[in-house]
Amino acid sequence: MNNKTNPFTEIIGQHTAKLLLTEAIEHNKIAPAYLFTSEIEGVGKTKTALAFANTIVGENHLDVLHIKPTSSRSLLEGTSPRQLLCENTSQQKGIPTIRVEQIREVIEFLSTSAINSNQKVVIIHSCDMLHPSAANTLLKTLEEPKTGTFIVISSHPQKLLPTIKSRCQIIPFHRLTDEEVVSVIKNQQIELTQEILAISEGSPGRGIAHIKMLLSIPKAIVSQLEAPPSDILSALSLSNSISSWNHETQLWLLTYLQHNWWKKLQNTQLLAKFTQARNQLLYHVNPRSVWDSLLLP
Structure with a gap:
């Protein structure tokens, strides 16, 4: 892969991560799910995830879904009062959370065909902020066959369910010099x-x-x-x-x-x-x- 076709030329450092992802691209062996993880934030995980996603789906951003923590209390229609109370407990304290409805959005997104590529990509930012019910729903989603690739990003992987981590290929990111x-x-x-x-x-x-x-x-x-x-x-x-x-x-x-x-x-x-x-x-x-x-x- 030369510089003209290498999607990671603008990523400084992170040689191990770039090597693992480049090999996956060159051998056409994209895993169903990846965990981009580091012990510190701000070292290039998100930028690398975007570059990798573009390689998978091309320039069509409609085939990429971003899921991020939110402190919004608005829930989708059909959420039970009990679930509303449970999920809003942390949000009432102002703590951003990835809610179960957002993972249901992922399921709906993957249920439709990709527009200009063979598959879709779901990028879950700050995955350690998953609400427990959302984490369980994500786990079930990872266990099912799908036409999409997950990129899960976390600077606190110890907070993730071990069963979620076990279903992802680990891509380690390190502190830069x-x-x-x-x-x-x-x-x-x-x-x-x-x-x-x-x-x-x-x-x-x-x-x-x-x-x-x-x-x-x-x-x-x-x-x-x-x-x-x-x-x-x-x-x-x-x-x-x-x-x-x-x-x-x-x-x-x-x-x-x-x-x-x-x-x-x-x-x-x-x-x-x-x-x-x-x-x-x-x-x-x-x-x-x-x-x-x-x-x-």
Whole structure:
């Protein structure tokens, strides 16, 4: 397979995954189901899945169905009140879920003939977010003969039913090297700092998310936090500002500061303070108290 026909030329890294999928294509031995899995998100699973799906069905996207977690509470007609109560329990908490109706949509999708290819492709994103009833329905679907290929994507495969994993060919994805992460992010025309690279942990997706988060924080505050505050007034002012931000941003800032301050100071007591601050924020301790404790000299 030369570069002109290789569907994975734009996928950086992931040599094992590309080799396994390329061999399947070249020998015309496409498995009924694949599990694209990694221990960390943002390493190219989705992009590779799209490239593989295009190889199977061509450019006709009507033969590809994407299933993603949703927090929508609207259910299809015919859902029983008991099922409505059961399935909406997690959604009422704001947790995205793949519902059983979405898997029924998959069954209906596969029951019709492909438009311009021999088979269809179903891509299930974040499959670890399957509601238990949806997982059981998916399992039954995987057990039945079909004219389609499943690509199941997960960064938390330990949360999947073992019986689902056993019916899929495992395609492993790994953390990228620093050089590969830099290459991916440069292609996005985004500037990458060494600090962001370090906390990206081999994930370009994380790196891009970190960059966007950093850009959302006022530059003046980032500048003041290059080192721990040296006076009480500065610490209290910073604490007052930061504690008004949303929970996600505060947790992210802890990770960013912990790496930067450790690199500069190598202070184990400071590490303990970061651990305490993170635990307190996770358990919804008053943010102002958390940041006061962390920042006061």
